[in-house]
Amino acid sequence: MLTDSEPYIRELVAVHRILKAHSIQENGFRLFQLPTVKFDAISYTDLIDWLENITYPPILKSIPDEDIRLFAVQKAYGLYYICYVTHTSG
Secondary structure (H helix, E strand, O other): OOOOOOHHHHHHHHHHHHHHHHHOOOOOOOOOOOOOEOOOOOOHHHOEOOOOOOOOOHHHOOOOHHHHHHHHHOOOOOHHHOOOOOOOOO
16 A cells, blocks of 8 residues: 555555554564455455454564655655565575
8 A cells, every 4th residue: 555656545544554553562473364355345445454453564564653654655665675584495
């Protein structure tokens, strides 16, 4: 949603939901729970009930809240250049 072409989705929907999930304190490990998908949704933003299981996107964990707001204003410019160490088998 941070890369959506509509500014209101980037700024109001994405940032609001990400920051709300970030404000929830979790103790220990977070168990991944598959969300229920609403196939009758009008928009892709409504496919998941965001009040059901709110979790913070792990890729944004190390990014400050102000930068997330900035990504929404700049259509996520700079988000593509964030590098993370990954483990691969080879």
